[in-house]
Amino acid sequence: MTGGASASAEHDELRQVVRKFLGERSPSHAVRRLMAAGEERDHEVWSLLAGQLGLTGIAVPERFGGAGYGPAELAVVLEEMGGALLVAPYFATVALAGQALTASADEDAMARWLPGIADGTLTATLAVAEESGAWDLAEVAAAAEPAGGGWAVTGTKLFVIDGHTAGLLLVVARAPDGLGVFAVDGGAAGVEAARLDTLDPTRALASVAFNGAPAVRVGVGRDTAAWLPQVLDLALAALAAEQLGGAARCLDMAVSYAKVREQFGRPIGSFQAIKHKCANLLVDVECGRSAVFHASAAAATGQPDAPLAAVLAYTHCSQAFTRAAKECIQIHGGIGYTWEHDAHLYLRRAKSSQLLFGPPARQRARLAELAGI
Amino acid sequence: MTREPSTALPVPEPEPDADFRARLREFLAAHHPGKPPKDPGQRVGWTKAWLATLFDHGYAGPGWPREFGGMELPFAHQVIYHEEAARARVPGPLGTGLNIAAPTIIKYGTQEQKRRWLAPMLRGDTVWAQGYSEPEAGSDLPSLRTTARRDGDEYVVRGQKVWTSHAGDADIFFALVRTGTRDSRQHGITYLVIDARAPGVQVRPLRDLTGGQLFAEVFFDDVRVPVANRIGAENGGWPLARTSLGHERAAGALNQAAMYRRVLTELESLARERGQLADPLVRDQFVDLEIRVRIMRYNAMMTIGGILARGDAGPTSSISRLLVTAFEQDLHEFAVDLLGPAGLLGKSEPRAVQRSRWLTGFLRTRASTIGAGTREIQLNTVAEQVLGLPRDPGMPPR
Numbered sequence: 001m002t003g004g005a006s007a008s009a010e011h012d013e014l015r016q017v018v019r020k021f022l023g024e025r026s027p028s029h030a031v032r033r034l035m036a037a038g039e040e041r042d043h044e045v046w047s048l049l050a051g052q053l054g055l056t057g058i059a060v061p062e063r064f065g066g067a068g069y070g071p072a073e074l075a076v077v078l079e080e081m082g083g084a085l086l087v088a089p090y091f092a093t094v095a096l097a098g099q100a101l102t103a104s105a106d107e108d109a110m111a112r113w114l115p116g117i118a119d120g121t122l123t124a125t126l127a128v129a130e131e132s133g134a135w136d137l138a139e140v141a142a143a144a145e146p147a148g149g150g151w152a153v154t155g156t157k158l159f160v161i162d163g164h165t166a167g168l169l170l171v172v173a174r175a176p177d178g179l180g181v182f183a184v185d186g187g188a189a190g191v192e193a194a195r196l197d198t199l200d201p202t203r204a205l206a207s208v209a210f211n212g213a214p215a216v217r218v219g220v221g222r223d224t225a226a227w228l229p230q231v232l233d234l235a236l237a238a239l240a241a242e243q244l245g246g247a248a249r250c251l252d253m254a255v256s257y258a259k260v261r262e263q264f265g266r267p268i269g270s271f272q273a274i275k276h277k278c279a280n281l282l283v284d285v286e287c288g289r290s291a292v293f294h295a296s297a298a299a300a301t302g303q304p305d306a307p308l309a310a311v312l313a314y315t316h317c318s319q320a321f322t323r324a325a326k327e328c329i330q331i332h333g334g335i336g337y338t339w340e341h342d343a344h345l346y347l348r349r350a351k352s353s354q355l356l357f358g359p360p361a362r363q364r365a366r367l368a369e370l371a372g373i
Numbered sequence: 374m375t376r377e378p379s380t381a382l383p384v385p386e387p388e389p390d391a392d393f394r395a396r397l398r399e400f401l402a403a404h405h406p407g408k409p410p411k412d413p414g415q416r417v418g419w420t421k422a423w424l425a426t427l428f429d430h431g432y433a434g435p436g437w438p439r440e441f442g443g444m445e446l447p448f449a450h451q452v453i454y455h456e457e458a459a460r461a462r463v464p465g466p467l468g469t470g471l472n473i474a475a476p477t478i479i480k481y482g483t484q485e486q487k488r489r490w491l492a493p494m495l496r497g498d499t500v501w502a503q504g505y506s507e508p509e510a511g512s513d514l515p516s517l518r519t520t521a522r523r524d525g526d527e528y529v530v531r532g533q534k535v536w537t538s539h540a541g542d543a544d545i546f547f548a549l550v551r552t553g554t555r556d557s558r559q560h561g562i563t564y565l566v567i568d569a570r571a572p573g574v575q576v577r578p579l580r581d582l583t584g585g586q587l588f589a590e591v592f593f594d595d596v597r598v599p600v601a602n603r604i605g606a607e608n609g610g611w612p613l614a615r616t617s618l619g620h621e622r623a624a625g626a627l628n629q630a631a632m633y634r635r636v637l638t639e640l641e642s643l644a645r646e647r648g649q650l651a652d653p654l655v656r657d658q659f660v661d662l663e664i665r666v667r668i669m670r671y672n673a674m675m676t677i678g679g680i681l682a683r684g685d686a687g688p689t690s691s692i693s694r695l696l697v698t699a700f701e702q703d704l705h706e707f708a709v710d711l712l713g714p715a716g717l718l719g720k721s722e723p724r725a726v727q728r729s730r731w732l733t734g735f736l737r738t739r740a741s742t743i744g745a746g747t748r749e750i751q752l753n754t755v756a757e758q759v760l761g762l763p764r765d766p767g768m769p770p771r
Binding site: 008009121251255258259266267269271272273274276278279280282283286287289290291293294312315316361364365367368371373 | 622641650653656657659660662664667668671672675678682683688689692695696749752753755757758759760761762763764765766
C-alpha cells in the first residue's frame with residue numbers, strides 16, 4: 001500500500017503545480033483570445049509547459065528525454081487541462097502520438113521523434129478515423145504502398161485532432177501485409193490539411209488528405225494488432241481524464257453561482273431542486289474520478305482489465321461531463337445561455353469529446369463485448 | 374520529476390496478508406453454518422448460533438476493541454475480513470445494534486456500560502433494535518416527541534416509535550427520547566437504552582409492502598428506565614446518534630459492491646439461459662448496470678485507499694449509499710422486466726423464476742431510498758456538507 005500512498009502524494013503535488021500554472025496562463029480570456037483567433041496554442045505558454053514544467057515529456061521514457069512517468073500521471077495533467085479548457089495540441093501530441101510511439105517499441109521511431117515531443121519542439125497527432133468518424137481499425141481504408149526505400153500514404157483522414165498544425169502525423173493505413181502506422185511529416189508533399197468547422201472551438205479537428213505522401217513505417221517487425229488497439233485504449237483513458245476535469249469545473253461553477261445568486265430573497269442553492277442537481281453531479285464526478293484513477297492505473301501497470309477500464313471510464317465520463325455542462329447552463333439560467341459566459345464552452349467541449357471516437361452506442365457495445373455480456 | 378517508469382500499483386488494494394486471509398478462510402469453511410432455514414423464526418436462532426461461534430473462536434467484531442471481545446484489527450485487515458465473510462456467504466449481524474448502537478457505546482459509553490452491553494451484543498446473545506423514527510418524526514428526526522421524564526434514578530418514557538426493524542426479536546431498544554422542552558429539537562434529546570421486556574413496552578408488528586413483517590411500531594407506556602442506561606449526557610444524545618466506528622462503512626461498501634457484482638453476474642446468466650442477451654436493448658441495459666457495479670467497487674477502493682494513505686475517507690464515502698440504493702432498485706426492476714409476465718409469479722408458483730427472488734427484490738428495495746434517511750435528505754446532506762450549499766432558510770438550523 002505504500003506505493004499507493006506515495007503515488008497519491010506525488011499526484012497531489014503534480015496537480016497543484018499544473019493547476020496553478022493553468023490558472024495563471026490559461027484563464028478564460030486567454031482561451032477566448034486563442035479561440036477567436038483560430039490559433040492552436042499560445043507559443044509562450046507551450047514553451048513554459050514543455051520547458052519549465054516538463055509536461056510534454058511526462059509520459060515519455062527517460063532515455064528519450066522524458067520524465068518516465070506513465071498514464072496515471074498523464075491523467076492528472078489532462079484532468080487539469082480539461083478543467084481549464086487549455087487550447088493547445090497537448091492531447092494530440094502527448095496522449096495520442098507520444099503514447100503511440102512509446103507503445104510501438106520501435107527504437108528508431110522513438111529515438112527520432114520522442115525527444116522532440118518531450119521538449120515541446122515537435123507537435124504530433126494520430127490519424128485513425130475516416131468517413132464514418134469512428135476510431136475503428138476495421139474501417140480504415142487509407143492505403144500505404146512501398147515507395148523508394150519508404151512508403152507512400154494515400155487516403156483521407158477526418159476529425160484528426162490538431163491535424164492541420166501537427167508537425168508529425170501518425171497515420172493508420174492499410175499496407176499490403178496488413179494494418180500499419182505510418183509517420184508523415186506535416187509539411188510533406190502530398191499532404192493537404194484543413195481545419196473543420198466543428199462544435200468545439202477550443203479543440204481543432206481537421207481533415208487531412210494524403211496523396212502519395214512520403215512516410216516511414218512505425219513498429220516495423222511487430223504485428224500492429226499487438227500494440228495499436230492498446231494505444232486507442234490509452235487514448236480513451238486519457239480523454240476520460242480530461243472530461244473528468246471539465247465535469248468537475250462545471251460542478252464548481254454551478255455550485256459557486258448557486259451560493260451567490262439570490263431569488264425569492266435567498267440563494268438559489270438553498271432550494272432543494274438546485275441542491276439535488278448539484279449533489280447528483282457530485283456523484284457523477286466522484287464516480288468519474290474513481291473510474292479514471294482505475295483506468296489509468298490499470299493501463300500503467302498493464303492489468304488485464306485495462307481495455308475494459310478505459311472504455312468504462314470514457315463512457316462514464318462522457319455522460320458525466322455532458323450532463324454537468326448542461327446542468328451548469330441550467331443552474332445559471334439566462335446568463336448561462338449567453339456567449340460571454342463560459343458555460344457553453346464546456347458544453348461544446350463535452351459533447352465533442354463524447355463523440356470524438358465514434359457514436360457512444362459503439363463504445364457501449366464494445367464494453368458489453370469486453371465484459372462478456 | 375524524473376524517475377524510473379512507474380511499476381508500483383497505485384490502485385489502493387489492501388495490503389495482502391496471505392496468512393490472515395488463509396486462516397480466516399479456513400475457519401469460515403470449517404464452521405460454516407450452511408444454508409439459512411426458511412422459517413424466519415428458525416433463522417434468528419441459526420444466526421445467533423453463528424454469531425456465538427464467531428465470538429467463541431475470537432473471530433467476531435473485526436474493528437472492535439479486544440477488551441470487549443473484538444479483534445481490534447488494523448483497517449487493511451478489516452477489509453480482508455469483510456471480503457472473506459462476504460465470499461463465504463456467512464450470515465451478517467442480527468438487528469441494527471452492531472452497526473449503529475455499538476459504535477456509540479464504544480465511543481461514549483461508560484466502562485460499566487461497555488462491559489454490560491458490548492460482548493453479549495457481539496455474541497448474538499442480545500438483539501438490539503433502533504428506536505429513532507416516530508409517526509411525526511421521520512426525515513425531521515429532531516422533532517421527535519417520545520418523552521423521558523426524570524424520576525429519581527430513573528427515566529419514565531412515554532411515546533411511540535415506528536419503522537423499528539427486528540423489533541419482534543429485540544431484547545433491547547436503543548432510542549432517542551425528548552428530555553428537553555417540547556421545542557428544544559436536537560438540543561433536548563437523550564440517548565437511552567431500554568429493556569424490550571420492561572413493563573409498558575409493547576411491540577406491534579407492521580406488515581410491510583412485501584407482505585413480510587420485518588418492522589414494527591413500539592409503544593412506551595410509562596416505561597421505567599434506569600438513569601444508568603443513558604449514554605452520554607442528558608440532552609446530549611443527538612450528536613451520538615450517528616456515530617460510526619473507524620471506517621467500517623468503507624469496508625461495508627466494498628462488500629456491497631462485491632455482493633452486487635455476484636448478483637449482476639447471476640442475472641446475466643439467467644438472461645443468457647433465456648436467450649435474451651442477443652437483444653441489443655437488453656445488452657445495453659446490462660452495460661449500464663455493469664458500469665455502475667464496477668464503479669461501486671472502484672469507489673470503495675478509492676475510499677479505502679484514502680483511509681490507508683491519509684486517514685481520510687474523502688467524498689466517495691458520502692456518495693456510496695446513493696449509488697448502491699439506486700443500483701439495487703434498478704437492478705431488480707430490470708430483472709423483473711426481463712422476465713415479463715413470469716416475473717410476476719410469486720414464490721409458491723412452481724413456475725416462479727429462481728423462487729421469485731427478483732420480484733421480492735423489486736419490492737424490498739423500495740425501502741432502500743427511504744430507510745436510514747431518504748434519498749432526498751441524503752442529497753441535501755451531500756449538497757450542504759460536501760458542496761457547502763446553504764441550508765434552506767425555512768428549515769430549522771442543524
